[in-house]
Amino acid sequence: xxxxxxxTPEIANNTQxxxxxxxxxxxxxxxxxxxxxxxxxxxxxxxxxxxHQKTCGRFFTVLDTWxxxxxxxxxxxxxxxxxxxxxxxxxDVIWMSKEKYTALIDDTGHFRGAPDLAIxxxxxxxxxxRRDREVKLKLYSSRGVWxxxxxxxxxxxxxxxxxxxxxxxxxxxxxxxxxxxSPLLPDFSCLISQIFE
Numbered sequence: 019x020x021x022x023x024x025x026t027p028e029i030a031n032n033t034q035x036x037x038x039x040x041x042x043x044x045x046x047x048x049x050x051x052x053x054x055x056x057x058x059x060x061x062x063x064x065x066x067x068x069x070h071q072k073t074c075g076r077f078f079t080v081l082d083t084w085x086x087x088x089x090x091x092x093x094x095x096x097x098x099x100x101x102x103x104x105x106x107x108x109x110d111v112i113w114m115s116k117e118k119y120t121a122l123i124d125d126t127g128h129f130r131g132a133p134d135l136a137i138x139x140x141x142x143x144x145x146x147x148r149r150d151r152e153v154k155l156k157l158y159s160s161r162g163v164w165x166x167x168x169x170x171x172x173x174x175x176x177x178x179x180x181x182x183x184x185x186x187x188x189x190x191x192x193x194x195x196x197x198x199x200s201p202l203l204p205d206f207s208c209l210i211s212q213i214f215e
Contacts, residue, residue, distance in 0.1 A: 039106075040053070040055065055107070074137075076214075082189060097127075098126075099132075113137075135163070138169070140169065155168075157179075160177075171205040177192075
């Protein structure tokens with residue numbers, strides 16, 4: 019079972035909270051855990067469930083296939099996205115236009131700014147759900163992501179958030195019999211059942 023653990027360092031007298039930074043990530047062990055910082059808070063996640071990984075792979079495959087056919091952008095799986103020193107995350111899948119991709123990628127292969135689309139696949143656990151449904155939603159909304167998809171492979175549904183009046187708002191919830199489309203991706207179409215089969 020995957021469980022995100024929010025870790026917040028504190029000064030010895032426990033009166034003032036320290037903020038984690040991207041530099042702190044360089045000191046983390048390479049032990050298979052995923053380390054992310056959101057608003058200075060460290061989230062540690064163990065290796066996810068196999069179905070979580072399959073779902074990520076299927077999202078990547080359909081987006082990559084469409085991107086290669088249209089040459090409009092690039093899909094990435096498990097890419098590092100650095101919004102700032104206190105916001106350093108690893109979305110499950112991202113997509114961005116070719117122009118944005120070229121402008122945002124750095125020499126280390128991370129992206130320094132908002133992708134057009136971010137996708138998170140839910141893992142078991144209250145802290146995991148809070149991170150994806152609340153903390154990352156707020157982060158992606160404030161940093162300029164145009165669409166955010168939250169996929170629940172257990173319930174076989176996808177919540178689609180789209181930018182409206184400067185913030186991400188829930189546009190729809192799609193179920194297994196529905197088809198996923200997006201104004202960001204002209205002529206892109208994918209059966210939800212294809213993602214969760």
